[in-house]
Structures are given as C-alpha cells and as structure tokens.
Amino acid sequence: MNIFDYMQKYDYEQLVFCQDENSGLKAIICIHDTTLGPALGGTRMWPYKTEEEAIIDVLRLGRGMTYKNAAAGLNIGGGKAVIIGDPRQHKSEELFRAFGRYIQGLNGRYITAEDVGTTVADMDMIHLETDYVTGVSPAFGSSGNPSPVTAYGVYRGMKAAAKLAYGTDDLSGRVVAVQGVGNVAYNLCRHLHEEGAHLIVTDINEENVNRAVNDFGAKAVGVNEIFGVECDIFSPCALGAIINDDTIPLLKAKVIAGAANNQLKEERHGDQIHEMGLFYAPDYVINAGGVINVADELQGYNRERALKKVETIYDNILKVFEIAERDGMASYQAADRMAEERIASVAKSRNTFLQNGKTVYHR
Ligand SMILES: NC(=O)c1ccc[n+]([C@@H]2O[C@H](COP(=O)([O-])OP(=O)(O)OC[C@H]3O[C@@H](n4cnc5c(N)ncnc54)[C@H](O)[C@@H]3O)[C@@H](O)[C@H]2O)c1
Ligand SMILES: CC(C)C[C@H](N)C(=O)O
Numbered sequence: 001m002n003i004f005d006y007m008q009k010y011d012y013e014q015l016v017f018c019q020d021e022n023s024g025l026k027a028i029i030c031i032h033d034t035t036l037g038p039a040l041g042g043t044r045m046w047p048y049k050t051e052e053e054a055i056i057d058v059l060r061l062g063r064g065m066t067y068k069n070a071a072a073g074l075n076i077g078g079g080k081a082v083i084i085g086d087p088r089q090h091k092s093e094e095l096f097r098a099f100g101r102y103i104q105g106l107n108g109r110y111i112t113a114e115d116v117g118t119t120v121a122d123m124d125m126i127h128l129e130t131d132y133v134t135g136v137s138p139a140f141g142s143s144g145n146p147s148p149v150t151a152y153g154v155y156r157g158m159k160a161a162a163k164l165a166y167g168t169d170d171l172s173g174r175v176v177a178v179q180g181v182g183n184v185a186y187n188l189c190r191h192l193h194e195e196g197a198h199l200i201v202t203d204i205n206e207e208n209v210n211r212a213v214n215d216f217g218a219k220a221v222g223v224n225e226i227f228g229v230e231c232d233i234f235s236p237c238a239l240g241a242i243i244n245d246d247t248i249p250l251l252k253a254k255v256i257a258g259a260a261n262n263q264l265k266e267e268r269h270g271d272q273i274h275e276m277g278l279f280y281a282p283d284y285v286i287n288a289g290g291v292i293n294v295a296d297e298l299q300g301y302n303r304e305r306a307l308k309k310v311e312t313i314y315d316n317i318l319k320v321f322e323i324a325e326r327d328g329m330a331s332y333q334a335a336d337r338m339a340e341e342r343i344a345s346v347a348k349s350r351n352t353f354l355q356n357g358k359t360v361y362h363r
Pocket of ligand 2: 041114115287294
C-alpha cells in the first residue's frame with residue numbers, strides 16, 4: 001500500500017505511529033480532517049494480523065468520524081486511533097499511559113474516547129497522562145460510557161425512519177429484529193420495549209441473548225436466521241458489512257436502522273436497497289449519539305444539553321431523506337452530501353481575516 005497516495009486521495013492530514021517498548025504499545029493515530037475543529041474519535045484495540053490491516057482500519061475509521069461529526073452538526077473534526085493488541089490479554093496501565101502521552105504530544109489536535117475493545121476504565125488510565133480524552137469516569141466530571149446515549153440516538157433515528165416508511169413514528173406493535181444485543185443494542189431494546197415494540201434478537205453470545213429475552217420478552221433466533229425474519233425494522237447492531245449480496249435477498253423489513261458502523265459492504269449495496277424501496281438510515285448519522293455525548297465534555301459536560309443534541313438525530317435522518325429525494329440519490333449518498341456540504345460551507349465562512357491571525361472556534 002502506498003500510504004501517501006491513499007492519504008492524498010482522501011485528503012488526510014496526519015498519521016502518527018506510536019511505539020513504546022516498555023509497555024509493548026504499538027498504536028496509530030489518524031487525523032483525517034480538522035476543518036470543523038479538533039479531530040475526535042475513539043480508540044479501537046484489536047489484534048490486527050498485519051500492520052497494513054491496522055493502517056487501513058485507522059484510515060477508514062478516521063475518515064468515517066469526519067463525516068459522522070459533520071453530519072451530527074458538531075464543531076468537531078474526524079480522527080481515530082487503533083492499538084494493535086488483544087484487548088483480553090494486552091491491556092496494562094503502562095500501555096494506556098504511554099498512549100496517553102502520545103495523545104498529549106498532539107496538543108489537542110486529536111481527542112480520544114472508547115471504541116471496540118476499549119472501556120471507560122481504559123480512558124481513565126489514558127486520562128492520567130492527558131486531558132485530551134473523553135468518556136472518562138463520571139467522577140472526573142466526564143460523561144462515562146457512551147453506549148446508552150448511542151442507543152438513545154439510534155432509537156430516535158429509528159422513529160424518524162419509521163415515520164418516513166410507515167407514516168407514523170409510533171413503534172408500538174412494530175416488530176424489530178436486532179442483530180447483536182451488546183452494550184448499545186441492550187439499551188436500544190429497552191427503549192423499544194418501553195414503547196411497546198416486539199423484539200426478535202440474535203447474538204453469538206448466549207448470555208446477551210438471554211438478557212434480552214428475560215428483560216424484554218424478546219424472541220431469540222439463530223445468527224443466520226435474523227436476516228429473513230418477518231419484521232418491520234431490521235436493526236444491525238453487531239458488525240459491519242452485513243448489508244451484502246447474501247443478506248439483501250433475505251430482508252423482509254422496510255426499514256434498516258441500527259448502531260453498527262459501516263453496515264453496507266459496498267456502496268452498490270446502498271444503491272440496491274434504495275432501488276428496492278427500503279428506508280436505510282445511514283449508519284454514521286443514526287449512531288452519532290455516543291460522539292455527540294462525549295463531544296459535549298469539551299464545553300464542560302451537561303447531560304441534559306447532550307441529550308437534547310442527541311434528539312436532533314431524528315431531524316438529521318429526515319433531512320438525509322429530503323436530500324435523497326431532492327437530488328435523486330440513495331440515503332447513504334445523501335448523508336455524505338450533507339456532511340460534505342457542511343464542511344465546505346464552514347471552511348468558506350472561516351476565510352474571514354482576523355486581526356490576531358487565529359481561527360474562531362465556534363462552540
Ligand atoms: N458503543 C457505542 O457507543 C457505539 C457508537 C457508535 C457505533 N457503535 C457500533 O455499534 C455496534 C455495537 O457496539 P457495542 O458497543 O454495542 O458493541 P458490543 O461488543 O457491546 O456488542 C456487539 C454485540 O454483537 C454480538 N455479535 C458479534 N458478532 C455477531 C454475529 N455474527 N451475529 C450476532 N451477534 C454478533 C456480540 O456478541 C455483542 O454482543 C458496533 O458496530 C460499534 O462499532 C457503537
Ligand atoms: C467517540 C466515540 C464515542 C465514538 C464511537 N466509538 C463511534 O464509533 O461513534
């Protein structure tokens with residue numbers, strides 16, 4: 001892979017390699033775009049088989065955060081970090097502190113948070129070395145675990161998508177099939193259950209399935225069965241790339257609305273479900289609740305304010321479909337257009353000369 005060519009193609013700003021022999025740290029920080037503000041995105045810890053795999057992942061994820069943050073209306077740029085290692089074996093205080101020192105060295109150009117493989121406890125260790133970390137324990141005045149807030153945002157976005165598909169956002173009596181009932185989806189199921197939706201769930205983790213069955217009366221099905229069940233809404237909350245050639249022909253739902261990142265295997269799958277008349281709520285628009293919540297910490301965390309902002313995911317989903325209709329395109333493309341238009345217009349409005357030579361940072 002020619003890294004500079006790739007960075008140039010998608011206009012990346014910076015890629016930082018971090019190595020610390022003492023702790024075994026091997027991490028990469030990607031800063032994709034800081035037009036809107038400091039790059040904010042989580043740290044993924046994953047046992048990548050090759051360095052190239054880690055580089056590709058961090059580049060892809062970092063760029064995704066630029067779009068997610070822009071579409072969410074945040075004055076925040078996009079970035080992400082990956083730590084190469086098995087989260088079940090290779091975590092230590094030294095490792096996260098070493099990583100925190102590298103983040104500190106970027107002096108606020110990159111701010112981290114949780115992602116797959118990292119937890120609030122890990123953020124607390126990073127916090128020992130830097131203030132450029134969010135999703136730290138609430139005892140530090142931070143917002144804590146972002147997952148319940150991500151779930152609330154997905155719930156709000158699902159209601160908006162249901163309104164477009166069915167003419168009402170009332171989810172009582174609707175059948176929702178949920179793939180993966182982990183941190184986010186457990187909380188999503190709670191909201192759906194409280195509203196009177198019927199749940200069908202699956203997970204590779206039996207404990208997680210049982211929890212949803214016991215707490216919310218969900219019906220459990222096998223991991224391959226979930227795609228073809230009779231339902232109104234399909235909610236992918238486990239893995240990426242699950243909207244693909246194999247699953248699309250099985251889908252019975254009119255709405256796809258879930259938390260998972262990178263749900264479309266390829267862009268053409270987004271076009272295909274659009275042509276079939278399905279309402280796909282673009283992943284990075286509907287799952288922005290977590291980042292909206294942690295971003296609020298940059299102003300001194302206020303939960304009420306953060307949740308109010310998360311509510312706007314409902315309108316953001318409506319807006320995406322408005323753009324899709326206006327410009328005759330699939331919803332995933334409309335989401336990209338919404339994000340790109342916002343970045344371009346803010347960049348333009350910031351061209352104004354300021355006497356002190358600094359950029360105004362609008363909060
Ligand atoms: N946590 C957040 O705030 C947040 C924010 C934005 C996006 N997301 C995305 O949402 C998704 C869920 O995040 P999470 O924090 O709940 O993760 P999680 O690990 O807690 O939950 C994922 C669940 O999916 C299950 N799973 C994995 N493979 C599966 C398969 N093949 N079939 C069925 N189930 C399977 C896992 O066992 C687990 O229970 C991820 O894609 C994540 O990137 C999370
Ligand atoms: C900043 C984090 C809470 C971001 C989250 N991991 C996401 O993918 O949106």
